[in-house]
Amino acid sequence: MSVSHDFFEDAKQHIPGGVNSPVRAFRSVGQDPLFIDHAKGSHIFDVDGNEYVDYVCSWGPMILGHAYQPVIDAVKAACDNGLSYGAPTQKETVLAKLILEAVPFMDKVRLVNSGTEAVMSAIRVARGYTGKDKIIKFRGNYHGHSDGLLVTAGSGLLTESTPDSAGVPKGYTQTTLLANYNDEASVEALFKANKGEIAAVIVEPVSANMGVVPPKKGFLEFLRQITKDNDALLIFDEVITGFRLAFGGASEYFGIQPDMITFGKIVGGGMPLAAYVGKKDIMDMVAPVGAVYQAGTLSGNPIAVTAGIESLKVLKADKDIYKRIDAFASKLEEAYKKKGISVNRVGSLLSPFFTDGSVESYADVLKCDTEKFAQYFRGMVAEGIYVAPSQFEAMFISDAHTEEDLEKTLSAIDKVL
Structure with a gap:
């Protein structure tokens, strides 16, 4: 067991579902949520001492990186x-x-x-x-x-x-x-x-x-x-x-x-x-x-x-921030496509979809294989990459993400997919 697991079990006794926003419970990906200790730049650190490249960015706000x-x-x-x-x-x-x-x-x-x-x-x-x-x-x-x-x-x-x-x-x-x-x-x-x-x-x-x-x-x-x-x-x-x-x-x-x-x-x-x-x-x-x-x-x-x-x-x-984060996201987009994964990207927002064909509507989204996504999520976390714990959320890029982060993420995508 982990410290995150212990904290989650304790939280469930006092907070509905153990979280203060439902998606944080990780229910759709089949594991306990990560309890975070601190964050800096493009990385977050959980209470068990694990470090992750963060593509959740607090669900979007941290465009400059954590603790800027x-x-x-x-x-x-x-x-x-x-x-x-x-x-x-x-x-x-x-x-x-x-x-x-x-x-x-x-x-x-x-x-x-x-x-x-x-x-x-x-x-x-x-x-x-x-x-x-x-x-x-x-x-x-x-x-x-x-x-x-x-x-x-x-x-x-x-x-x-x-x-x-x-x-x-x-x-x-x-x-x-x-x-x-x-x-x-x-x-x-x-x-x-x-x-x-x-x-x-x-x-x-x-x-x-x-x-x-x-x-x-x-x-x-x-x-x-x-x-x-x-x-x-x-x-x-x-x-x-x-x-x-x-x-x-x-x-x-x-x-x-x-x-x-x-x-x-x-x-x-x-x-x-x-x-x-x-x-x-x-x-x-x-x-x-x-x-x-x-x-x-x-x-x-x-x-x-x-x-x-x-x-x-x-x-x-610094309007060049947008050029930098868009370019970073485009490289991730290319990596998913090489693995045969349907992916949508607009600027520094992107999502890989575990489905056949393009995704252009709510009906298309509902065809996604959420179990395949869950396997992908667990694999990425095991490789030190934190993506959103839901098929139905975006990946966010920050200006703090580095070339080293990119290489680590590309390696994880290659291994997990």
Whole structure:
């Protein structure tokens, strides 16, 4: 037995399932979770003293690597001034301006604490702004765990083989309409059947919570046009893609300007922070200016804001980061393809899929052989490579990953597959 095993057994007595987010339980890969002691750069270290090259990167935030010194130093200094005030700070405006520099077609930002909260708030604002109730989401897209969006969702729900959640009354989801990702006809049919009732379409511009599934050519442009034609808002959920595909996220990468964007993960530099942004007339619907209420005791927390500022400053100053991490990811993509594995990649996001043929939709994802993935996962961990413990999550590359990491990973892929 291991120390991780002992810690997990103890945790299960006091925490549901022994974890505070379901995918961390490793249920779909058939082993105990790794309990982490510390992390540095591109590596994590478990409580048994094992070292791994990390391709989870805390599920995306650690684009600069773990314990990135300028961020750590700034956070330590900020802690000396107090952990939380419940009052405005000038740093909140500094971070807001940095975010708006990334998406210059937007006007205002509201800071919150998690991606779930950002999406939940953006949906409320969209409904308040349009005066309509219905939302279109896509099967396999994950937008956090708010009640109205836990319908045929991805991420941990897909890992648990339960696309919906118990405890959500039907009434909460009756205004959530389901379309098929990359399927224009399914979206058109919903607009036709619900004419004048749709407030917004929310989409992961790159679906990254059922593995990485890129948008088909023209799909995002289609969503932009059909929402305009029907006086509905287009919301990009960029909790994963924001500041990862480019400094300006998916909107810059694909050249599409949605009406609202939600950010999380990277925007907080590894701390609990998220944001939603929009045009002035939309964002001025939010209290205390407008009638859409949203609040939070820890929103704009000075420590989280500090981490966000320092991280975005680095990404803004060194745009070559994106070239480096994309190039690294492309070499992994090539290695999987050489082994006959179907793989999708967009920038520094990639997923190997254990299935025959290409993966372009939620239906394709469901054909994956999760037992083969579990065998691959266990083999990679045994070789000192930590990938996501689910077929339905992405691999993340950080700027801290080295050529040595790459060679070790390529060797592991060759051996395990």
